[in-house]
Amino acid sequence: MRVASYTAYGGPETIVIREAAVPVPAAGEVLVRVHAAPVTAGDARLRSGRVPRGLGPMLRLAIGLTRPRVAPGWAFSGEVAALGPGVAGFTPGQRVFGLTGFKGGAHRDHLVIRADGRILPLPETLNHLTGAAFFFGGLTAAEFLIDRAKLAPGERLLVCGATGAVGGAAVQIGRHLGAEVSATASHVNHPLARDLGAEAVTDYRDAPPPGPFDVILDVMGRLGRAGAWPLLAPGGRYVQITASLAEFLGASLRPVREGRRIITGSNKDDLPSMRRLVALHRAGGYTPALGPVLPFERLAEAHAIAESFHKPGNLVVTMD
Ligand SMILES: NC(=O)c1ccc[n+]([C@@H]2O[C@H](COP(=O)([O-])OP(=O)(O)OC[C@H]3O[C@@H](n4cnc5c(N)ncnc54)[C@H](OP(=O)(O)O)[C@@H]3O)[C@@H](O)[C@H]2O)c1
Structure with a gap:
């Protein structure tokens, strides 16, 4: 499978995509085949290290002094590929979406996530593009x-x-x-x-x-x-x-x-907040606006668009 990583703080050219083995889900984990993932203002900030004035030292203390020691990709939409021992509540083939969060790891073809973590069934009213775009923003x-x-x-x-x-x-x-x-x-x-x-x-x-x-x-x-x-x-x-x-x-x-x-401040990205947003969607109060859609191989280009801060809606890369 393809896995993105950052080699240094810097421009989109610091993103590399390499091959890796598909992980095997351990007990309590779900293996997700990722169909789409957003490329957000937050992804661009973590990669570049460019954050609002005064926050740079804190960012580097949190994620790495010399390079971002986080994996690209904050959110995903995909389908359950396999279940680790003891997982109930998900079935292979089921459509799901969720968050890998600050530490990332969604910009890849497969990911593993705890079944009791930030993963939810994808509502039937969303496809993988709007599912990927759903949470950020x-x-x-x-x-x-x-x-x-x-x-x-x-x-x-x-x-x-x-x-x-x-x-x-x-x-x-x-x-x-x-x-x-x-x-x-x-x-x-x-x-x-x-x-x-x-x-x-x-x-x-x-x-x-x-x-x-x-x-x-x-x-x-x-x-x-x-x-x-x-x-x-x-x-x-x-x-x-x-x-x-x-x-x-x-x-x-x-x-x-x-x-x-x-x-001011930052928002939570926990499971109750995710569930509340799904409820808002079901009540007709929110559906993400989909902006540019690029293939995963063009991840660096997607980062360049995201850090312009002028994209319409949410930008998504597709792994299919
Ligand atoms: N506090 C938090 O927890 C939190 C969470 C998420 C994001 N953020 C921050 O929120 C910001 C926006 O994120 P986003 O994902 O919404 O970005 P985005 O999708 O790129 O949208 C940026 C928006 O700002 C507008 N804009 C750009 N430059 C502007 C300017 N000089 N004056 C007024 N409006 C301007 C753009 O309008 P046009 O395209 O029409 O120019 C666009 O509507 C980023 O700085 C991000 O880091 C903070």
Whole structure:
């Protein structure tokens, strides 16, 4: 089987694909034949080591000082190829999707995962492409809008950067929660933002829409606290998805100013969060927007697209 790995921090050329033996699942494990996997902003950041200002040393302490000691690929969609001893609840041939998470390992033809880990049956309403695209962005948008900003029906939501993985999910989930959704996107993506459910769309290179908004979800952190505050209604929440270390610390030390709250940090990617997102999908509240689809051999090219931060929807590579 083919297995991707990173040889160093750097550009997409640091990705190599080599041959390896198909693993044998141990007790309690499932062998999955991977059909498709996303290539995300997170994959590009781990490979390049380029993270928001101040977070680089922490990243290198976590995953490797001289090269990323993680395997490429955060999520997968595929089918059960074999079961290790003692596994119940899955059957060979069953369609599944899930997360290999921060330590990775989904950019390969087969992977093993614990049966009680982050693996779920693929809903019949998803195929392997949308299954692969499902979790990245969706988990982030759901947690920040529902649990942290506590977006309520009738509130005014602005999603800045509304057509990528996180923003595309936030627009849909915001609408599903009953919010009035405005969006910013580059001009070419305005039709997509509207298709996803945004009622008003402007270009983020122009002046921001005047507001007021109850919740602003700023995907690339472009507004910053200074830009967001005048647009927020009293009691408003500014969710900065991409934040520097200084912005993160500032938000943690003094989250509330002048009756408005700033929210930063990272989202959970555990099984309950995954199940909640599947429930949202089944309720009609979220289906990932599929962007570019490339064959697995073009993984390096996929990384180059992902780190542009201008892809529409979610980017997926296919192993078939
Ligand atoms: N905090 C967390 O837990 C968490 C979780 C997931 C992701 N993230 C971070 O969230 C960010 C976005 O991830 P993603 O997967 O959604 O990326 P993506 O799919 O590449 O989407 C990026 C979005 O931002 C827009 N955009 C690009 N440059 C912009 C700018 N200068 N000003 C305003 N909007 C801009 C793009 O719009 P156009 O294409 O129309 O230009 C697009 O809608 C990344 O920095 C990622 O690391 C954080």
